[in-house]
Amino acid sequence: MVKYRRDPPAKECRPVSAPDARHGAFGLSLRRFPRGLAHPVVLTFLVAAYFSYVSGDSVRAVYLLAVGLALAWDHARHRSPAPAAAAAGQDTGRLGRMAGFSHESAERRRAAMMGLLIPALITGLAYALVVGSFQRYSWPATIAVCIPAAAGVIIAWWVSAGSESEPERLSRAGVAAWAVVWVGASAWELTALYLQPSLSTDSYAHPTLSYLADPVLASVPGRAVVLFGWLAFGWYLARR
Amino acid sequence: MSSHAITIGGYLLFLLLGIGLNALAHRRGSVIPTMGAMFTRIMHSRTGRIAVVAWWAWLGMHLFSK
Numbered sequence: 001m002v003k004y005r006r007d008p009p010a011k012e013c014r015p016v017s018a019p020d021a022r023h024g025a026f027g028l029s030l031r032r033f034p035r036g037l038a039h040p041v042v043l044t045f046l047v048a049a050y051f052s053y054v055s056g057d058s059v060r061a062v063y064l065l066a067v068g069l070a071l072a073w074d075h076a077r078h079r080s081p082a083p084a085a086a087a088a089g090q091d092t093g094r095l096g097r098m099a100g101f102s103h104e105s106a107e108r109r110r111a112a113m114m115g116l117l118i119p120a121l122i123t124g125l126a127y128a129l130v131v132g133s134f135q136r137y138s139w140p141a142t143i144a145v146c147i148p149a150a151a152g153v154i155i156a157w158w159v160s161a162g163s164e165s166e167p168e169r170l171s172r173a174g175v176a177a178w179a180v181v182w183v184g185a186s187a188w189e190l191t192a193l194y195l196q197p198s199l200s201t202d203s204y205a206h207p208t209l210s211y212l213a214d215p216v217l218a219s220v221p222g223r224a225v226v227l228f229g230w231l232a233f234g235w236y237l238a239r240r
Numbered sequence: 241m242s243s244h245a246i247t248i249g250g251y252l253l254f255l256l257l258g259i260g261l262n263a264l265a266h267r268r269g270s271v272i273p274t275m276g277a278m279f280t281r282i283m284h285s286r287t288g289r290i291a292v293v294a295w296w297a298w299l300g301m302h303l304f305s306k
Contacts, residue, residue, distance in 0.1 A: 041291045048298075060301060067294045075287055131304075142305035149297035156293035160286045167284040174272035177261055185254035192247050205243040209251065210302065217303060230300050237296055240276070240283045 029077040036072035045071065055193070056200035067153075074157075110239050124231045132224030136217055145227075152234055 036042060045068030053061035113120075127144075134141040193199060195206035202211045216222040258275070265272040273281070283289040 039287065041287050045291070045294075057302075059306065060298065063298065063301070067291075067298075071287055071290060071294075074290070078286065136304055137306050139306070142301075145300045145304040149300050152293050153290070153297050156290050160289045167281055168277065170273045170277065170281055171271040174265070174270075175278070177272055178275070178278050181254055181258045181261060184257075185251070188247075188250045188254060195243075206247050207244065212248070212251070213303065223304075226303065227300075230296075230303070234293075234296050237279065237283070237292060240280045240289075240292075 025077070029073065032076035033073060036074075036076040039072065039075050042068050042072045042075065044068075051190070051193075054199050070157075106240075113235070113239055120235065124228055124235075127231065128224040128228035132220050132222075132227050134223075136223065148231065148234070152238075 037046070045064050049061045049064035049068060052058075052064055127148075131141060131144040134144060189209055192203075192206040192208050196203040196208070202208070202214075213226070217226060261272060262275050264270055265274040265277070279292065283292055
């Protein structure tokens with residue numbers, strides 16, 4: 001008797017349902033997650049979290065660790081086929097939202113921000129004066145600073161998209177020169193940190209930048225100026 | 241020269257190097273990118289943009305919050 005082998009069930013031909021596709025994308029992202037941890041940006045956050053922790057700043061260590069892990073996950077997730085599906089016409093609402101901060105929209109974004117410059121300037125000044133009157137490390141100061149900080153990160157997270165266009169080519173020598181400045185300054189700060197009596201004890205002989213900022217931040221005008229500068233820097237970054 | 245002065249001198253040196261590099265970058269025909277171009281390049285990718293904004297947020301919290 002001849003046995004006819006049956007074709008495999010039609011399971012493979014059946015269109016993949018949305019929950020199945022999501023489950024598959026999740027599994028793929030999970031497998032790619034360890035590789036995401038090796039991303040240089042992620043490693044920078046993990047190292048910063050370690051130094052923050054050994055300096056006794058466990059709250060911000062948790063923040064840096066969470067950002068690092070979330071970036072690793074995000075990096076793994078965005079290498080999965082989901083964007084291709086989106087490009088094929090699925091989930092266009094999400095794609096539309098994600099394109100909000102793409103490089104292509106930079107000119108439109110800058111034009112929109114220019115229109116908001118005067119209200120933003122007035123709001124920023126009022127914020128700096130009010131929050132600058134709060135004591136450093138107090139609950140009012142903590143809440144007042146965490147609101148714009150969290151808003152910035154959440155907005156960047158939800159509306160950022162990797163640009164489809166080729167990035168501007170920068171000369172290697174120029175990039176190396178900037179790397180020397182940034183890495184050198186960071187190494188100098190870390191050296192000062194390690195030359196303190198302990199990582200959580202300030203030293204006059206080997207001051208860190210935070211220690212040097214203390215006298216400025218001890219007064220209301222000093223705090224107001226630094227807060228305004230911090231907001232202005234955030235504005236500058238949003239225009240990039 | 242005290243350790244305090246040397247440490248501060250190091251910070252000032254890197255600050256002046258950064259200002260000087262940015263000034264050189266603004267000259268016509270310079271191959272050195274401006275600091276703005278460096279930020280734009282880093283923030284070209286989603287990961288880079290989020291990382292820079294997260295670093296900015298950390299800076300504010302480091303200076304002011306509990």
